[in-house]
Amino acid sequence: MNWIKPLTIVEFVFIGIFLLVYAAYFIRLYLVARRLGTTARSIIIKFFIRAVYLGLCILGLLGPSFGVNEIEAQATGKDVFFVFDLSRSMDAIDIEPTRIERVKFELTKNLSLLKSDRVGLIVFASEAFVHTPLTFDRDALRLFIQKLNTNLFSVSGTDLNSALQLILQKYQNPVTRRKAKVVILVTDGEDFGELDSKIIFELKKNKVNLLVLGVGTPQGGAIKEGDGYKKDNEGNEVLTKLNAGYLKNLSKSFGGKYFQLTNQVNEVSSLLKEVANLESNWIDTRKMTVANNKYHYFVLLALILMFVDVLVTVRTIKI
Structure with a gap:
């Protein structure tokens, strides 16, 4: 006994x-x-x-316990990647204090809404790389989000194809292929260029859920650069605008949803609740022996x- x-x-x-x-x-x-x-x-x-x-x-x-029972324990879950646009346009001031700083604040504040999912960070500008591997550690994830800035890339540009290709590689991994796959694209949607149709097709084939958070305003704003603002070759301040229409069409093509963050509209919590409501896939079933109380x-x-x-x-x- x-x-x-x-x-x-x-x-x-x-x-x-x-x-x-x-x-x-x-x-x-x-x-x-x-x-x-x-x-x-x-x-x-x-x-x-x-x-x-x-x-x-x-x-x-x-x-007191004597005798044992054999039970089956099933595990379910989702793998969520935040894909951050860190191009220079994310330093625009149409959202206070800047687009990147505001979205970092809102995400770290609401991150607890993702309860039992593994979450990772992918950042992109002219290229893409995994900034934080998938993890259950929310405190570590908050720290990495807070450290994000546009200076992580020395070459300016916005190549979403490189980020999508990296996502496809991660989700084709045998370890993650049975899990529900969620991508949260955080961007202003500017200067994406033409997306690779083959990558889009493979992502859909792998049942990747795409949710988009558009950061910025249609009116746009100047881009902070040092003590002033970014200027073009003619000395004029560069104005960057949220390309909401493009992002809505992109999310719609995946069967996903579009959310927005401005000074007046804050849908970050709604976005994370949508992730939590997505159906979790079966991951594994294990047999366990437990004592009878x-x-x-x-x-x-x-x-x-x-x-x-x-x-x-x-x-x-x-x-």
């Missing part, structure tokens, strides 16, 4: 209190019985009955003895 819980100071205290109280009770009634010239045998019977059912209750609390036998026997205790009366004193 095994025990789920060990004897603790609580059980020892209850046993000690019972013995002290019952010893005082027994001595008192024994002295009264001697004065009246009667027997106190029923007190001894009650003592043993009460000691036994107290012991049975304590044993029930300790969780038989506490109810001890508790049932203790209840029977309590009923017997009520029926046995002490007749040393008659009222």
Whole structure:
């Protein structure tokens, strides 16, 4: 027989209190019985009955287990990649303080909405790389998100194809192929160029769920650069605008949804709730052997003895 819980100071205290109280009770009634010239045998019977059912209750609390059952445990989950656009346009100030800083703040604040999923970061501009592998560690993920900035790439540009190709490689991995696959594209949608139709086809074939977070405004804003703003060859400030129409069509082509982040509209929490609501795929089934907790036998026997205790009366004193 095994025990789920060990004897603790609580059980020892209850046993000690019972013995002290019952010893005082027994001595008192024994002295009264001697004065009246009667027997106190029923007190001894009650003592043993009460000691036994107290012991049975304590044993029930300790969780006695014997015998085993074999059960199947199924695991489900999703693999979620945030794909961050870190091109220079994400430094635009049409969202305060900048597009990239605002989206970092909102994501770290709401990241707890992704409860049991593995989450990773892919960043892209002129090229793409995995910034953070898939992980369950939300604190580490928040730290990596907070460190994101457009200076991670020395060459400017926006090549979404490189990011999609990297996503395809990660989701074709045998370890992740049975999991639900979710991509959250965080971008302003500017200067993507023509996307590779073969990559799009393979992503759809692998049942990748694409959700898009458009960051910026249609009116646009200047791009922070040092102490001033980015200028073109003619000395004019460069204005970058959110390409919402392009992003909506992109998400629609995957059967996904489009969300937006501006100074007036904040759909980050809605985006993460949508991820949480997506169906999780079966990952693995494992057989586990667990011990049977038989506490109810001890508790049932203790209840029977309590009923017997009520029926046995002490007749040393008659009222």
